Amino acid sequence: MKSHIEIQLIEKSKIDSVDFNNLPFGSVFSDHMLEIDFKDGAWQTPIIKPYSPITLDPSAKIFHYGQSIFEGMKAYKDAEGKMMLFRPLENCRRLNKSAERLVIPQIPEDVFMDGLKKLLEVDSDWIPTNEGSSLYIRPFMFATGNGFHASPANAYKLVICTAPSGAYFAGKVKVLIEEKYARAANGGVGFAKAGGNYAAQFYPTQLAIEKGYNQVIWTDDNSHQFIEEAGAMNIFVRINDTLITSPTSDRILDGITRKSILQIAEDAGIKTEVRKISVGEVVEAAKNGNLKEMFGAGTAAVISPIAGFGYQENDYDLPELENPFASQLKKKITDIQTNKVEDPYGWRVFL
The missing domain is CATH 3.30.470.10 (Aminotransferase class 4, branched-chain amino acid transferase, N-terminal domain)
Structure with a gap:
């Protein structure tokens, strides 16, 4: 009724x-x-x-x-x-x-x-x-x-x-991997969209901006050795041809765009992994050329590509790819959202 x-x-x-x-x-x-x-x-x-x-x-x-x-x-x-x-x-x-x-x-x-x-x-x-x-x-x-x-x-x-x-972000962003501050802790409210979560992000983000970065990559609150989110978005990392994202937890938001990307990627034949991603793994992949893409995922921007990241006073640039996963996946999602293609998942709700 x-x-x-x-x-x-x-x-x-x-x-x-x-x-x-x-x-x-x-x-x-x-x-x-x-x-x-x-x-x-x-x-x-x-x-x-x-x-x-x-x-x-x-x-x-x-x-x-x-x-x-x-x-x-x-x-x-x-x-x-x-x-x-x-x-x-x-x-x-x-x-x-x-x-x-x-x-x-x-x-x-x-x-x-x-x-x-x-x-x-x-x-x-x-x-x-x-x-x-x-x-x-x-x-x-x-x-x-x-x-x-x-x-x-x-x-x-x-x-x-x-x-x-209009669009939330224009172009790619440069991010700093956070080594001191934490977005959320075990047993806390990181999984909730509580206003205070975002207020607490502003200060470390401002420090990163002052260093020439656009955003912060949040790491775990205990060791700061595992990447968890990108600013106010979930994060995806592509190493070779595998797309990896952190598992949800008390600290990580269960993003709707995140789970949509995982479903679409798997159906497109892209190998996906939901697991912890260490900072060391990302840095090593950047050094040996296996790190192909990083991007944030959320409602506002859908997908926001990351052009490079900083860690421990070193900067690492990501390659310019001809047909990156980020572009492919963003197009598939936005085409479903705007009724340009069939919606095999039943995600679209007409008014």
């Missing part, structure tokens, strides 16, 4: 002021947003309303104890104007997995999906049709309950905002 959704439409759209040919990532926002409050032990009626500020009491627990989680997903239009999402239930389930870890109430899947679909229906004109563009979707949940006591809140809010966006 469809959820009842209250709809408050904007008086005048701002869409005519947007240059859809020059869209920055995630900084132009659509007309409406979805809000659902949790209070008195239950989720309340979803409301679609004009995009606007959120007012909170200064004692709201989000400000003090960081109960905040989010997701990232995209909507697309094909050449005929059909609207679609890519594996949206995976995002909803991961949001609820994050919610459980941070003691935030889980959102029923039907409520989430009904609200999201209705929001996209209301703002359908905001879904770009330009090549490489999409409507970025940001669901997030946070504590609104008041009080300075260090305990879970008694009230929460789910918001879904959307932003028509």
Whole structure:
């Protein structure tokens, strides 16, 4: 049964002021947003309303104890104007997995999906049709309950905002393998999309930028001898013709793009391995010419190729390949996402 959704439409759209040919990532926002409050032990009626500020009491627990989680997903239009999402239930389930870890109430899947679909229906004109563009979707949940006591809140809010966006990254990036700081630890919240995970990344990333790199390759918290993620993305390493990625754990996000890449690569006859990858193995492969590719994988960029990496004051460049796995896999995924090819996996969800 469809959820009842209250709809408050904007008086005048701002869409005519947007240059859809020059869209920055995630900084132009659509007309409406979805809000659902949790209070008195239950989720309340979803409301679609004009995009606007959120007012909170200064004692709201989000400000003090960081109960905040989010997701990232995209909507697309094909050449005929059909609207679609890519594996949206995976995002909803991961949001609820994050919610459980941070003691935030889980959102029923039907409520989430009904609200999201209705929001996209209301703002359908905001879904770009330009090549490489999409409507970025940001669901997030946070504590609104008041009080300075260090305990879970008694009230929460789910918001879904959307932003028509161009490509996330332009070109290849140069990364620094981190030797001191850690993104996450065993038993922690690294597997969750908790806001604090990303806040803690900013400082070491800024240090890397000051050294001339674009991003950080995170290593394990204990020995710093195994690579785990690339910035805010999962990481893939190609040694000879084998594509390798780290196994998910308490420290590593179960990326939807990551598992899509593994499935598509295997079906394309590319050998894949899910195992620990030591820094020493990567450095040695770079020295002897067996390291062919490294790339990050995530919703925003889909695949972001890495041009080179730094480690212990040494820089290593990756070769320029004629038909890299990164390009092949990105095309296969984006073609499925935009309805240019058949979807043998049932990942595409039409609205």
